[in-house]
Amino acid sequence: MAVFLYNSLTRKKETFEPLKNNLVRFYSCGPTVYSYQHIGNLRTYVFNDILKRTLLFNGYEVKHVMNYTDVGHLSSDADTGEDRMEKAAQKEHKSAQDIAAFYAEIFEKDCVKLNIMPPDIICRATQYIKEQIEMVQVLEEKGFTYRTSDGIYFDTSKVEDYGQMGQIDEEGLEAGKRVDIGEKKRKTDFALWKLSEKPGLRQQEWNSPWGIGFPGWHTECCVMSSKHLGKQFDIHTGGEDHITVHHPNEIAQAEAAFGVKPWVRFWLHGAFLLFKGEKVSKSKGGLYTISELEEMGFAPLAFRYLCLNTHYKKQLHFSLNVLEGAANALNRLHNLILEYGADPGDQKTKSEKKYSNEFRDAINDDLNMPRALSVLWSVLRDKDLDGPAKRNLALKFDQVLGLGLENLQEKKQDAPEDVLKLVEEREKARKDKNFARADAIRDELLKLGYSVNDTSQGPKLKMQNSKLKTQN
RNA sequence: GGCGCGGUACCCAAGUGGCUAAGGGAGAGGUCUGCAAAACCUCGAUUCGUCGGUUCGAAUCCGACCCGCGCCUCCA
Numbered sequence: 001m002a003v004f005l006y007n008s009l010t011r012k013k014e015t016f017e018p019l020k021n022n023l024v025r026f027y028s029c030g031p032t033v034y035s036y037q038h039i040g041n042l043r044t045y046v047f048n049d050i051l052k053r054t055l056l057f058n059g060y061e062v063k064h065v066m067n068y069t070d071v072g073h074l075s076s077d078a079d080t081g082e083d084r085m086e087k088a089a090q091k092e093h094k095s096a097q098d099i100a101a102f103y104a105e106i107f108e109k110d111c112v113k114l115n116i117m118p119p120d121i122i123c124r125a126t127q128y129i130k131e132q133i134e135m136v137q138v139l140e141e142k143g144f145t146y147r148t149s150d151g152i153y154f155d156t157s158k159v160e161d162y163g164q165m166g167q168i169d170e171e172g173l174e175a176g177k178r179v180d181i182g183e184k185k186r187k188t189d190f191a192l193w194k195l196s197e198k199p200g201l202r203q204q205e206w207n208s209p210w211g212i213g214f215p216g217w218h219t220e221c222c223v224m225s226s227k228h229l230g231k232q233f234d235i236h237t238g239g240e241d242h243i244t245v246h247h248p249n250e251i252a253q254a255e256a257a258f259g260v261k262p263w264v265r266f267w268l269h270g271a272f273l274l275f276k277g278e279k280v281s282k283s284k285g286g287l288y289t290i291s292e293l294e295e296m297g298f299a300p301l302a303f304r305y306l307c308l309n310t311h312y313k314k315q316l317h318f319s320l321n322v323l324e325g326a327a328n329a330l331n332r333l334h335n336l337i338l339e340y341g342a343d344p345g346d347q348k349t350k351s352e353k354k355y356s357n358e359f360r361d362a363i364n365d366d367l368n369m370p371r372a373l374s375v376l377w378s379v380l381r382d383k384d385l386d387g388p389a390k391r392n393l394a395l396k397f398d399q400v401l402g403l404g405l406e407n408l409q410e411k412k413q414d415a416p417e418d419v420l421k422l423v424e425e426r427e428k429a430r431k432d433k434n435f436a437r438a439d440a441i442r443d444e445l446l447k448l449g450y451s452v453n454d455t456s457q458g459p460k461l462k463m464q465n466s467k468l469k470t471q472n
Numbered sequence: 473g474g475c476g477c478g479g480u481a482c483c484c485a486a487g488u489g490g491c492u493a494a495g496g497g498a499g500a501g502g503u504c505u506g507c508a509a510a511a512c513c514u515c516g517a518u519u520c521g522u523c524g525g526u527u528c529g530a531a532u533c534c535g536a537c538c539c540g541c542g543c544c545u546c547c548a
Contacts, residue, residue, distance in 0.1 A: 239548030325497035
C-alpha cells in the first residue's frame with residue numbers, strides 16, 4: 001500500500017517512495033526559540049508528527065532531524081531589522097543562549113503534552129557556524145555570491161528556476177515597494193552572512209573570512225540537514241509561510257552548493273491556524289499557549305484532536321467553542337476505551353480487517369486524519385465487534401493518531417482524604433435511601449472538582465475538567 | 473499589484489463526475505438510573521456561496537460573479 005503525499009514542489013499528490021531502501025530521511029523546520037510557541041505554531045508540529053507516524057505505521061524507518069533557530073533570523077525577510085534572538089535577550093536581560101535554552105525547554109514540554117514524538121536529532125544553528133561559513137565559501141567559489149557593505153548575498157539571478165515552488169514572479173513582488181532593498185541587486189537576493197555593524201555589541205557574532213558577523217537565516221537548514229541526512233534526502237516540511245521565501249532560498253543555495261537536483265524530493269507545508277478570522281502573528285500577540293489552555297481546563301490532547309479533525313493543508317479556524325467540541329469528543333473516546341477493558345481476543349474478524357484497511361487508506365491519502373477519525377468512530381459504533389476487539393483496533397489506530405488511548409487509567413485513587421470520605425458518606429446515605437443527603441454530597445464534591453458516577457461496580461470518582469462554556 | 477487557498481447542516485469537517493452527501497460537537501426524544509453521570513438507541517442538509525454552461529448524470533468539470541482568508545513585512 002503506497003503512501004500518497006501532496007508535494008509543494010510539483011503541486012501534485014504523488015506516490016511517496018524513499019530514495020534509499022526503507023529509510024525516510026526527514027527534516028522539519030523548527031521554531032525560532034526567542035519566545036513561547038503558541039498553538040498556531042504547535043499545529044505545525046502536530047502535522048510533522050502525523051506525517052512521521054504515518055510513515056512508521058507503513059513500516060518505514062524514519063530519521064527525523066529538526067533545528068532550533070537561535071541566531072540570525074532577522075525581523076524582516078528583506079534582510080534588515082534586528083536579530084530576534086538578540087532583541088529578546090536585550091528585552092529580558094538575559095544572554096541569547098539562556099533565551100534559547102529557556103524557550104526550547106518549554107517547547108519540548110509542550111510537545112510531550114501533545115504526544116509529539118521527539119526528533120531523532122535536534123540541532124541548533126549556533127553549533128554549526130563553522131559549517132555555515134564553509135558553505136558560503138563554496139557558494140562564493142562557485143560564483144553565486146556578491147558582497148555589499150553589510151554582508152555577503154546570494155545572487156538569485158544565477159539560478160535559473162529560482163522560486164519555482166513559490167511561483168515567484170519577481171516583477172510582481174511587492175517587497176521593493178514596501179521594504180528598502182538596500183544594496184541588494186534584486187528583491188529576491190538574500191543574506192548568507194551579515195556583518196556586525198559595530199563588532200563587540202552583539203552577543204552572538206563570529207569571525208569569518210568576510211569579517212565579524214553572523215549567518216543568514218536560510219543557511220542553517222541546508223547545513224544541518226546535509227550533515228545528518230546527506231546532500232539529498234526525502235522530505236522537508238514547514239509552515240505554509242515558508243513556501244515563498246525561506247524554502248525557495250534554501251533550495252537555491254543547497255542546489256547551488258551541493259550540485260544536486262532536486263535537493264529534497266518532497267516538500268510538505270502545514271496550513272496556519274487562524275483566530276477570530278485571521279492569522280495570529282507573534283507581533284500582535286493574543287493567541288493561546290498550551291499552558292494557557294490547560295489553565296482553562298482543557299487537556300492538551302483536546303487540541304491535538306482538534307488538529308486531527310481538519311486536514312493539515314486547510315487553514316483551521318480556532319475558537320474556544322471548537323476546542324470544546326474536540327475536548328468533548330476526546331472525553332467520550334477515552335470513556336469508551338476505558339469501558340472496553342483490555343484482554344484482547346486474538347481472532348481477526350472480517351470487519352476488523354476492513355476497518356484496518358479503511359484506516360490505512362485514509363492516512364495514506366495525504367494524511368487524511370479527518371477520514372481516519374471517522375473510521376475510528378465507525379469501529380466504536382459497530383455492533384458486531386466486541387469491546388476488546390474495538391479497543392484493539394483503536395489502540396492500533398492510535399499509533400498514528402496519538403490520542404493517548406494506551407495509557408488510559410481510571411483516575412480516582414489519588415483523590416484527597418476528605419474527598420474519599422465524602423464519597424463513603426454518600427454511599428451510606430444512598431443505602432439508607434437518604435437521597436437528599438446523597439445529592440447534597442454530590443454537589444459538594446462537584447465544588448471540590450470531582451464528579452461521582454454510580455455504577456454497578458460502586459461509585460466512580462472523576463476529576464472534573466472544568467470546561468468553559470462558550471466564549472468566542 | 474503578483475501568487476495561492478477556501479465557502480458543504482446550529483458549529484467544526486470529510487467527500488472533487490454516478491450506490492441513501494462521512495464523522496465529530498451541540499440540540500431534541502427515548503432506554504438505563506432513586507435522581508444524575510456515563511453508555512446505548514432514534515431524529516437532524518431533496519442539498520453543497522450565486523448565476524450560467526458541459527454531461528445521460530456535478531457539491532465534484534468549465535466560465536462569470538459575490539464573500540472570507542493566507543503568502544510576497546514579523547510569524548508555523
